[in-house]
Amino acid sequence: xxxxxxxxxxxxxxxxxWIGRNIGLLxxxxxxxxxxxxxxxxxxxxxxxxxxxxxxxxxxxxxMPLAMSGLGQAIVILTRGIxxxxxxxxxxxxxxxxxxMQDNPLSMVVWTAxxxxxxxxxxxxxxxxxxxxxxxxxLVTLATLSIFQGVALRxxxxxxxxxxxxxxxxxxxxxxxxxxLYVLAAALLWMALRRARIGVALFAVGNDEQSARAHGVDVVxxxxxxxxxxxxxxxxxxxxLAANATAGDATSGNGFTLTSIVAVVLGGISLFGGRGNMIGxxxxxxxxxMIVNILFFAHIDPLYQSFYEGLFLIIAxxxxxxxxxxxxxxxx
Amino acid sequence: MSATEPTEQPMAETRSxxxxxxxxxxxxxxxxxxxxxLFVTGExxxxxxxxxxxxxxxLTIASFVGLAAAGQTFxxxxxxxxxxxxxxxxxxAILMATSSLGQDGRSLYALALTLGMGxxxxxxxxxGIxxxxxxxxxxxxxxxxxxxxxxxxxxxxxxCASCASYAPPIVQAAVHGTFLGVPLALYLWLAVIVIVxxxxxxxxxxxxxxxxxxxSLASYLAGVNVRAxxxxxxxxxxxxxxxAGIALVGFGGQASLGMGNPYLFxxxxxxxxxxxxxxxxxxxxxxxxxxxxxxVTLVSVLMTVNMPEYGRSIIYGAAILVLLLLYGREQEEA
Numbered sequence: 001x002x003x004x005x006x007x008x009x010x011x012x013x014x015x016x017x018w019i020g021r022n023i024g025l026l027x028x029x030x031x032x033x034x035x036x037x038x039x040x041x042x043x044x045x046x047x048x049x050x051x052x053x054x055x056x057x058x059x060x061x062x063x064m065p066l067a068m069s070g071l072g073q074a075i076v077i078l079t080r081g082i083x084x085x086x087x088x089x090x091x092x093x094x095x096x097x098x099x100x101m102q103d104n105p106l107s108m109v110v111w112t113a114x115x116x117x118x119x120x121x122x123x124x125x126x127x128x129x130x131x132x133x134x135x136x137x138x139l140v141t142l143a144t145l146s147i148f149q150g151v152a153l154r155x156x157x158x159x160x161x162x163x164x165x166x167x168x169x170x171x172x173x174x175x176x177x178x179x180x181l182y183v184l185a186a187a188l189l190w191m192a193l194r195r196a197r198i199g200v201a202l203f204a205v206g207n208d209e210q211s212a213r214a215h216g217v218d219v220v221x222x223x224x225x226x227x228x229x230x231x232x233x234x235x236x237x238x239x240x241l242a243a244n245a246t247a248g249d250a251t252s253g254n255g256f257t258l259t260s261i262v263a264v265v266l267g268g269i270s271l272f273g274g275r276g277n278m279i280g281x282x283x284x285x286x287x288x289x290m291i292v293n294i295l296f297f298a299h300i301d302p303l304y305q306s307f308y309e310g311l312f313l314i315i316a317x318x319x320x321x322x323x324x325x326x327x328x329x330x331x332x
Numbered sequence: 333m334s335a336t337e338p339t340e341q342p343m344a345e346t347r348s349x350x351x352x353x354x355x356x357x358x359x360x361x362x363x364x365x366x367x368x369x370l371f372v373t374g375e376x377x378x379x380x381x382x383x384x385x386x387x388x389x390x391l392t393i394a395s396f397v398g399l400a401a402a403g404q405t406f407x408x409x410x411x412x413x414x415x416x417x418x419x420x421x422x423x424x425a426i427l428m429a430t431s432s433l434g435q436d437g438r439s440l441y442a443l444a445l446t447l448g449m450g451x452x453x454x455x456x457x458x459x460g461i462x463x464x465x466x467x468x469x470x471x472x473x474x475x476x477x478x479x480x481x482x483x484x485x486x487x488x489x490x491x492c493a494s495c496a497s498y499a500p501p502i503v504q505a506a507v508h509g510t511f512l513g514v515p516l517a518l519y520l521w522l523a524v525i526v527i528v529x530x531x532x533x534x535x536x537x538x539x540x541x542x543x544x545x546x547x548s549l550a551s552y553l554a555g556v557n558v559r560a561x562x563x564x565x566x567x568x569x570x571x572x573x574x575x576a577g578i579a580l581v582g583f584g585g586q587a588s589l590g591m592g593n594p595y596l597f598x599x600x601x602x603x604x605x606x607x608x609x610x611x612x613x614x615x616x617x618x619x620x621x622x623x624x625x626x627x628v629t630l631v632s633v634l635m636t637v638n639m640p641e642y643g644r645s646i647i648y649g650a651a652i653l654v655l656l657l658l659y660g661r662e663q664e665e666a
Contacts, residue, residue: 082469135656136610138413138469139600143652146597150645157642258473271467303489307481313474314460321465 023323024268024276028283031266035290042297053176059289060179061172064240065090067183067285069256070263071190072123072233074281077264079206079226080273081130081137086234086260088148089122090253093238095152098161098248108167116235122148123231127224145257152250161248171243179240183282190278198225206273258306262313263288268320288312356614359607363622366605370629378636388515392507394628395521396583399576400599401606401620402528403454403569408603409532410544410565411612412461412468417573417599419479420453422592424577426487429497429587439500447574453479454570458563483589490589499581507582517579524572528617541565545612601652602627 019026043051069086076083093115101111122144129140172179193199201222204212213219237256242248267284269276288309295308374381400417407414424446432442453475460471486492498504509516532538540561543551552558576595581587604610605626606619630651634644 129653129657133657139604139610139656140653142597142600143649143656146649146652147646148649150642150647150649153642153645258477261470261473265470271470301485301488304481304485306477307485310474310477310479310481313470313477314466317466317470317474318460318464 068237072230073260087257089234091152094242095156103164119235127227367626398624403572416475418592424574450574458566
């Protein structure tokens with residue numbers, strides 16, 4: 001009898017613990033579900049039919065650049081850093097792809113690799129400066145943002161270039177939401193990474209740098225890897241951006257510095273490092289796109305878009321902090 | 333530049349241990365030396381660069397950066413940051429022009445409205461950070477988005493009827509006019525320099541700011557009202573951004589979308605060049621003043637040698653990185 005009750009309370013506390021640890025992830029999926037329901041309702045009222053394959057596909061495709069860059073931002077924020085250069089990397093990578101990519105498979109593969117490599121190199125620069133240079137992430141990435149934006153303007157002074165239709169079809173297919181596969185792949189990759197040595201190191205550095213170092217984690221190397229990954233993922237986002245637009249624009253990436261942070265915060269990832277599930281950032285990216293969709297169908301002037309993004313960001317941060325405080329008190 | 337005596341600060345005396353000029357204050361001196369060096373370089377590549385008229389116009393442009401940097405200095409001194417300055421500035425410039433309709437009679441009302449708007453945006457930042465635990469980076473980034481959306485939406489993307497309004501002639505005159513051969517904008521900046529420096533160095537408020545920047549928990553325990561001070565500092569930052577916007581619209585005559593964007597990077601860069609420690613507690617507005625002057629001089633030099641925009645952007649970023657590597661490094665943990 002006594003043992004049974006202990007067992008039950010143990011199970012209860014274990015599930016409470018799990019909920020407490022994943023509250024951010026649960027919350028973002030709840031918000032995503034609510035946003036989808038709201039969107040479908042508004043859509044139904046106006047169009048007398050439910051959104052179909054076309055709406056799903058365009059939503060997924062529109063989310064891709066943000067999902068990729070948000071994931072990169074999340075990894076950096078996990079180490080208690082921040083990457084303001086995400087927008088700059090997306091600027092010059094989408095410009096690079098639009099200028100050079102030719103309509104043959106070899107060129108597509110080569111330039112995809114080159115663009116991803118260039119983004120990773122940009123991230124590596126951030127990582128080296130933050131890790132070895134012991135500089136503040138916010139200042140480093142603000143400075144490199146300026147550098148990357150300059151590089152983007154050098155690569156592509158006027159919007160232009162072209163992305164081969166076959167490349168667009170492969171990356172962000174406009175007929176079917178195949179791009180979801182990339183999101184799924186990214187999520188699976190993260191789940192594998194999290195259990196690997198580097199994943200543990202990322203959490204350890206974000207939680208407490210000194211004790212991570214004391215336990216044999218190479219803090220500098222971990223940070224360098226985090227920023228390099230962020231650069232790589234921002235470049236992937238830049239490729240999706242170019243594929244969506246079928247052309248390049250040296251300034252179209254700028255907004256992603258803000259929205260990638262929005263996706264991370266909505267995804268329930270702590271801005272103070274060491275806490276959160278990166279899959280939340282992917283879900284956060286979808287929530288951000290859904291908000292834009294809902295605003296569009298609610299006939300709200302698109303000029304107000306960044307107003308609502310900012311507002312939701314504040315609400316998410318404040319709610320997250322309040323909820324975290326409540327849970328802590330509850331577990332006492 | 334008569335108000336630039338970087339050696340006389342009580343802050344420094346506690347740390348300098350007998351030396352008249354502390355390490356922090358040397359950075360202010362370096363920043364001024366950098367500005368002078370840049371003027372000399374400019375004169376070398378383009379004779380006439382360091383003429384009186386040219387120096388005046390460079391200082392006038394530096395004053396706009398310097399105004400925005402004043403707000404940034406306040407919040408960085410407590411370890412915060414204000415990323416909302418671009419669109420607070422931009423919104424202020426547009427509000428100034430549209431609410432005054434270019435009429436002198438309405439300029440006082442427009443001035444109060446615009447500064448009030450800046451104060452409100454800044455206070456909202458401060459409340460979010462101090463009372464709701466939002467990180468400064470996120471709170472002010474979100475506020476930047478909010479101000480951008482509001483500015484774009486309310487002006488219908490600068491197509492509204494009153495959007496073509498000019499700043500009232502009296503405001504334009506206040507920036508362009510001269511007194512004793514010196515542009516009035518520089519008197520405004522000088523007044524701001526004197527007031528901000530006095531507040532930081534000689535008042536209880538200033539000591540509270542440094543105390544919070546060094547250790548907010550310790551200053552709370554010592555009886556400093558940390559939350560109220562934080563809100564006031566962010567409010568001041570909003571007010572100074574709005575003031576910079578008003579000065580800019582007075583200088584250019586008309587407001588435009590995106591005119592605030594360069595000022596985020598420039599105001600933070602000026603503060604960093606001037607040796608203000610980004611994690612708070614150390615540095616002085618005089619450093620940011622020197623930083624503004626050297627930054628704008630650098631830009632002017634690059635423009636006289638016809639450096640295209642992309643090159644300027646790259647050199648900007650590289651210059652900040654070099655400076656950070658020179659003296660922005662954190663202490664190595666044992």
